[in-house]
Amino acid sequence: MTHPKIAIIGCGAIGTTLAYSLLLRHPHLDIALVNRNPQKSWAKAFDMSHCSPELPDRTIRSETPEECTGADVIVMTAGALPRENGTRADVLKDNVAIFQTLLPTLARNNPHAVLINITNPVDAMAYAAGKITGYPSERVIGTGTELDSMRLRHFTAQVLDLNATELKIQVIGEHGDSMVPLWSLATYRGQSLREICPALDEELKATLLHQTKRAGWDIRLAGEHSCYGIAFSATRIVETILGHSFAPIKISAEIQDEYGLSGTFLSLPTQLNLRGIESRIMPSLSSSERSQLEQSAKIVKKQLDDVDKLL
Template sequence: MGRPKITVVGAGNVGGTTAQRLAEKDRYDVVLVDIVEGVPQGKALDIVQAGPVCGYSSRVVGTNGYEETAGSAVAVITSGIPRKPGMSRDELLATNAKIVKSVVTELVSRSPDVILILVTNPLDAMVHVARRVSGLPKSRILGMAGVLDSARMRAFIAAALDVPGPDVQAMVLGGHGDTMVPLPRYTTVKGRPVSELMSKDTLDGIVKRTRDGGAEIVGLLKTGSAFYAPSAAAVDMVEAIMRDEKRVLPCAVLCEGEYGLKDVVVGVPVKIGRSGAEQIVEYELTAEERAALDVSANAVRELCAAVDRLTA
């Protein structure tokens, strides 16, 4: 038995770093796919050459096609274009929907048992597109957003309280973006509710900064967007699946009645194991939290309707 194969589509900053983090686990064969000739091959070679120094012997292959991806257990899809200045939301939607559509079709035809993790933005709408074209059960199509948003919130809380980041647990629901719903009531430091450890104003400030987390980094970098934390979050999901961890992580999946949400892809707590999204875990929400989640779900519904219109 060889190692399980993980495919990463898109060899930009997020995809390249995801492939690197997976190689460093020393448990997987990694295939890095990109349409730009030479880029996935070059990055794969670079990652392999770091192996003797970093202590791993993972096989990493870069390719411009999909033959090498056959038999993948999980595929992380990062391909797509970032939103450029002056570009309308509809243009971004239509372009990335087209990219995701073709990527998913190529992957599923060669790896019928694959579990897809989408990273391409607008995230929730891309999960919707992948569902539509793949024909896969909903448990095998997940969007990476909540793990990243929670990580940002955890990092800000850890810095404010001067505690180790891993000691902070947080849960962020909803769509990825302006309508995300952080849950301070379910946010703890070594088991203690964060509300006992900081003022409401400080916490509100952190919630706002979490919501603007991606934009803050884009503003600082000027060209490009975050990739260290997004790749770490995607790999966390891959590991939860491949190691059958049954951990509860916030992911964008199709809701069919959970949280009162029907037929919409939105970020919710999900128990993740070897078969993907094994169960949506329902937290008790206050009326205010539920209302915020409804607003978020409606924003995603509008996006999905726009995608359907643009790609019909």
């Protein structure tokens, strides 16, 4: 029996954490690590392979872009980090160049894969990946606001003394400063959050959203790089594609007239399968949330225009 193959491109903290998470959680899986420095991917895969006596019926190995074939899912984690005093545009230019180097070979050798992008800026780089590979839009996604949704649930549960696993708050739109929290639909144990937690006023919501937006930078300022939360988000996305979960997940993809918008990449709750996007779900938005989403769409569209200029 052929196991699903997951190719993880980039062996930094995110890529290796994702590989280890998948290795621990799922038998019947083949994992390939691909890195521009093959020594690094070999060392990481070699190290993780030593778990095999206690983790049967799964494999992990190192491959070059040329050797990587037959992947069901490709996860892009390779990319440049923001430079000190640098800009988002700097990172975009650097990362588009990296994708142009890696993706043509990977796309040619894996013509039916679903591509998940983690590299920042997530929405714009997912768009770039689609343009470079020529994959159909339903097979190109970004990790989007799945992590933002988890972070906001975590911070909200902390301040309100709630069980985060029973708290449902969705974040949609850009993975960035224009993300849109859907407070109007937030629930706790099936009840409206605003009804059972009157302390959650507009000032507190703004504080919690600011924490969510700043989380990655706060980790960076502490001298570390965010990897565990995003790797876990990507793990959940892979699991959904493989059919281990059927719950909608907040991923970024090309907008196809949802909410009357088009020509941009935004996160919405989405049903996934081995062919990529099965369906996009449009939550009922308040007028304020609708306005925020429209603004988010404009901001991401400007990033996509910048990508077009670089390709």
